[in-house]
Amino acid sequence: MLVLETVVRIRREYAGGKAIKAIARDLHVSRKVIRKAIRAPEGAFDYRRKVQPLPRIGPFQDRLDGLLEENELRGRRDRLRMTRIHDLLVREGFEGSYDAVRRYAARWKVERRRDFGDGTTAFIPMLFQPGEAYQFDWSHEDVEIAGKPMRVKVAHMRLCASRAVYVRAYPRETQEMLFDAHARGFAFFGGVPRRGIYDNMKTAVTSVFSGKDRVFNRRFLIMADHYMVEPTACSPAAGWEKGQVENQVQTIRGRFFQPRLRFASLEELNGWLEAECRRWAERQAHPEQGDQTVAQMLEIERPALQSMLGPFDGFNESEHGVSGTCLISYDRNRYSVLSTVARRTVQVRAYADRIVVRCGDEVVAEHPRFFGRNRTIYDPWHYLPVLARKPGALRNGAPFQGWELPPALARLRRKLGNGDDADRRFVRVLAAVLTDGLELVEAAVREALATGTASDDLILNILARRREPPRPLTIVTSEDNALRHPPIADSARYDQLRNFNAAA
Structure with a gap:
């Protein structure tokens, strides 16, 4: 040339x-x-080759086009690198170099943009009024929790007008996590916009039809109705329709999660993320109102937000059977329930941080949620009715190993000592909790120990006295005991009796 x-x-x-x-x-x-x-x-003298011979790629051109097309349809995190595509071709017999594949892929992308340029490279800028809409999305980030690597699911919310952001990490991307993220996000913003923009995630959308027609999940619609939000779903593979939160995912990943974060617990990580959201808003200039920060624009937008009456009761409910050992299996773990519902069906309401077990209208168990697997979480008080009938199980019963008793009961346990007789006497005191309640039993134990006596009979006697009806509070005086009709002294009556006896 x-x-x-x-x-x-x-x-x-x-x-x-x-x-x-x-x-x-x-x-x-x-x-x-x-x-x-x-x-x-x-x-102007430019050399232009009219025909590209492609001596190596030629036989594999259709296969390479297919790989590039499939790669474009994948999510950004799941796309293959050119080195991987070259390796796949080599496994199928391709003998060309990596540079040949890279150059071909570059030309292929240029041609694709030229063919579809009207729909993929040109966009219309969007303008939102204060309080009009927010955008929601998920991302996956790598962190280190308690010294172990963990991939967390991060919920992203963004107000479209003020550009305020809120992020929170969860161990799962399930519906109860979605509900919890909305409740915390609206509380963070100080109100609720009128419209929410989502992609077609399964926790929100059940069916996708042509255009914008969607069938939303029933529980998701109940949440939207609670907050008075109109949900809007984007077109499939059209991330630009919620471009603000899509851009936020990349920004937050670079500013918050790199280098890799290290925290003792997920709660500590989320506390740090919320503080960073506030700090970022105070330092970041608004993209359209350059003289205002994002935090200042959020204060301007807050009056336009709908008031948040209260958080949505965001649970995911399912039915489970209770085993003979008073356990239910949920999310690859086992949780104890009250022994009164053994071998019955219960309803498990899973929240982001806890599970609540109900049998009809009665709550029969509540536990912090555990996200590992193959672990059994016991509450020893659930087994108290069974223990009252079988006091010998106190020594080796799995729920009672390492039982953290209230201070008064723990002291009584030490005073009674070890052995079958000591276990039986201690269980007698524990069984009183079923009728008198834990607070009254603790008070009775403290009263007995204050006298220097660790006796189950004394404790039960104290509880029995407290169950007696209270005495009247009024003081009885001599005036209250006075007769209304006092007798009249009449000595002549004795003479009448004497005369009656003599006649007889």
């Missing part, structure tokens, strides 16, 4: 009357090239 200086010299010498043959001999250029330079308009 000739440089521009050579082309200009050729055109100048030819215009001066020099022959093409002489110019070619002096510049060591073929006469064909000389003629093309002379005919080129205004000295």
Whole structure:
């Protein structure tokens, strides 16, 4: 390919009357090239290959086109690198170099943009009024919790007008986590926008039809009705329809999660993330109102937000059977319930941080939620009715190992000592909790221990006395005992009796 200086010299010498043959001999250029330079308009001389031979890629061109097309349809995190695509072709017999694949992929992308440029490279800027809408999305980030690597699911919310952001990490991307993220996000913003923009995630959308027609999940619609929000779903594979939160995912990943975060617990991580959201809003300038920060624009937008009457009761309910050992299996773990519902069916309401077990209208268990697997979480008080009938189980019963008793009961346990008789006496005191309640039993134990006596009979006697009806509070006086009709002294009545006896 000739440089521009050579082309200009050729055109100048030819215009001066020099022959093409002489110019070619002096510049060591073929006469064909000389003629093309002379005919080129205004000295423009670009070499363009009309046919690309592709000697190595040719037999694999259709396969490579298919791989590139599939790769474009994948999510950004799941897309294959060009080195991986080259490796896949090599496994199928391709003998070309990586650079050949890379150059072909670059040309393929240019051609694809040219064919679909009206729908993929040009966008319409969006403008939102204060309080009008928010956008929601999930991302997956790698952190270190308690010294172990963990991939967390991060919920992202963004107010479209003020650009305020809220992020929170969860161990799962389930519906109860979605509900919890909305409740915390609206509380963080100080109100609720009128419309929510989502992608077609399964926790929100049940069916996707053409256009914007969607069938939303029933529980999701109940949540939207609670907050008075109109849900809107984007078109499939059209991330630009919620471009603000899509951009937020990349921004937050670079600013918050890199380098890898290390925290003792997920709660500590979320506390740090919320503080960073506030700090970022105070330091970040608004993209449209450059003289205002995001935090200042949020204060301006808050009056336009709907008031939040209260958090949505965001649970995911399912039915489970209770085993004979008073356990239910949920999310690969086992939780204890009251022994009164053994071998019955109960309803488990799973929240983001706890599970509540109900049998009809009665709550029969409540536990902090555990996200590992193959673990059994006991509450020893659930087994108290069974223990009252089988006091021998206190020593080796699995629920009672490492039982953290209230201070008064723990002291009584130490005073009674070990052995079958001590266990039986202690269980007698524990069984009183079923009728008198834990608070009254603790008070009775403290009263007995204060006298220096660790006796189950004394404790039960104290509880029995406290169950007696209270005495009247009024003081009885002599005036209250006075007769209303006092008797009249009459000694003549004795004479009448004496005369009656004599006659007899």
